[in-house]
Amino acid sequence: MCLGLPGKLVEISEDKTFGIVDIAGTKREVSLMILPEDVELGDYVMVHVGFAISKMDEAQAEETLKAIMEYYDGDDIEIQG
Amino acid sequence: MEMISKFRDKDIVKRLLDNIYKESKADKIYNIMEVCGTHTMSVSRFGIRGLLPKNIRLISGPGCPVCVTAQGEIDMIFDLLKHNDVIVAVYGDLMKVPGSDGRNLLELKAEGKDIRVVISPLDVLKLKNEQKKDIVFVSIGFETTNPATAGLIDTIVSQNLNGFYVLMLNKTMPEIIDVLLDDNELDVDGFLCPGHVSVITGESLYLPIIKRDKAAVITGFEPVDILYSVLEIIRQINSKNFYIKNNYGRVVNSLGNEKANKLVDKYFELADSMWRGIGVIKNSGLKIRKQYKYLDASERFGLRPSDKSEIDGCKCGEVLKGKILPNMCGLFGLACSPENPVGPCMVSSEGACAAYYKYEI
Numbered sequence: 445m446c447l448g449l450p451g452k453l454v455e456i457s458e459d460k461t462f463g464i465v466d467i468a469g470t471k472r473e474v475s476l477m478i479l480p481e482d483v484e485l486g487d488y489v490m491v492h493v494g495f496a497i498s499k500m501d502e503a504q505a506e507e508t509l510k511a512i513m514e515y516y517d518g519d520d521i522e523i524q525g
Numbered sequence: 526m527e528m529i530s531k532f533r534d535k536d537i538v539k540r541l542l543d544n545i546y547k548e549s550k551a552d553k554i555y556n557i558m559e560v561c562g563t564h565t566m567s568v569s570r571f572g573i574r575g576l577l578p579k580n581i582r583l584i585s586g587p588g589c590p591v592c593v594t595a596q597g598e599i600d601m602i603f604d605l606l607k608h609n610d611v612i613v614a615v616y617g618d619l620m621k622v623p624g625s626d627g628r629n630l631l632e633l634k635a636e637g638k639d640i641r642v643v644i645s646p647l648d649v650l651k652l653k654n655e656q657k658k659d660i661v662f663v664s665i666g667f668e669t670t671n672p673a674t675a676g677l678i679d680t681i682v683s684q685n686l687n688g689f690y691v692l693m694l695n696k697t698m699p700e701i702i703d704v705l706l707d708d709n710e711l712d713v714d715g716f717l718c719p720g721h722v723s724v725i726t727g728e729s730l731y732l733p734i735i736k737r738d739k740a741a742v743i744t745g746f747e748p749v750d751i752l753y754s755v756l757e758i759i760r761q762i763n764s765k766n767f768y769i770k771n772n773y774g775r776v777v778n779s780l781g782n783e784k785a786n787k788l789v790d791k792y793f794e795l796a797d798s799m800w801r802g803i804g805v806i807k808n809s810g811l812k813i814r815k816q817y818k819y820l821d822a823s824e825r826f827g828l829r830p831s832d833k834s835e836i837d838g839c840k841c842g843e844v845l846k847g848k849i850l851p852n853m854c855g856l857f858g859l860a861c862s863p864e865n866p867v868g869p870c871m872v873s874s875e876g877a878c879a880a881y882y883k884y885e886i
Contacts, residue, residue, distance in 0.1 A: 446561055446562065446563050446588075446590075446666075446667060446669040446670065446719060446720075446721040446722060446875075447563050447721075447874075447875070448563075448669070448720075448721045448724075448776070450528075450529065475645075475647060475676060477676050477679070477788075478672045478673075478676060478782065478784050478785040478788060479784070480778075480782050480783060480784045480785075488528070490721070490724065490776050492669055492670065492673065492721060493616070493644065493645045493646065493666075493670055493673045494644060494645020494646065494647050494648065494673065495645070495672065495673045495676060497669065497672070497721065497724050497725065497782060497785065498724045498776050498777070498778070498782065500528065500775055500776055501774065501775050501776075502528055502775070504774040504775040505528045505531070505532075505774075505775035507774060508753075508772060508773075508774055508775060509531055509532075509537075509749075512537060512541065512749065512753050
């Protein structure tokens, strides 16, 4: 019920209230009504029951991974993307 | 998506596990509750329990909205269908949840009742309705889902649409967190906090947890997310230095989603709500505000929940409070399975019993 799926915005309506997201190859209409951030085509949003609830932040993802790497007290590793 | 694949990277998983084994003290039991049903599913699906040292216990909590909805509230949907010729729109998770008489919505649909499955509240507005019947959307969910129902109501109100009603069974997290923290029988040292609830609420929801000297770590749903947060909780417990940590920064803003919260606030107010196996918890649910009451299905169709908390013999309530593991219920895997579920914890795609049955036996 709180399942969220990351989708890539491939269309945005003129009034910016709706968009079309591509979720793993499936296209679906999504409401942008409660999305607090401005978005552009190509941005990833977290989609829950047909609503975009948050814009996904690639830089933050990198930060988290970097923090995990710093946690580790063994050899450095290269993350293969 | 590259951002996701890195959070499934087996090298990082292995290294996190190394640290977890190194840093957890062998003579100490670490009890960690995952509050969210999607976490429960992830933990089971990725086999995380089996990867962790035996003294680190992951306990499933009351984080599946369909599961925590008391039987008396579920029965309102059946009452509605019994006495009214309406279209009832539900999330798919509800279709197999039995009513008190043991039958479920799938069976009622087969008998001709007009029940439709939607994946978004807004889909309700597009349902085929040639006979112009009243349409009732059954709204179930926590903070993540509550704004979507507010979005539906906002659309109905702003476009002046007729014939749509909402049966509000929504719940909120702060009060159930207090109930868990006040439960002397429940021994939990740290919480994996729900990632998508936090998108809406922000971090402040978890202040009561750290005030009780327990760890609170906001966590995503990939294996690396979960293991990284387990390690963080172990560190906080070992150092006795407790603070809210957001390990899901790629999705969760620490202040939450103000736009969503404003919309929820516009249409809903707090109300007492009944939880499966727990009973009524004050101000733990939402009801439609007075000026929009004409959209409330319980008013329109005279629906009241009975005081029935759960189905006889079903131990969902104990499972939801983290008191027993699913396989400690006498019905588990015998009288109760996903094909023939007795209780909602076995029905829901996020239920702890369903997760155990599917991945852990």
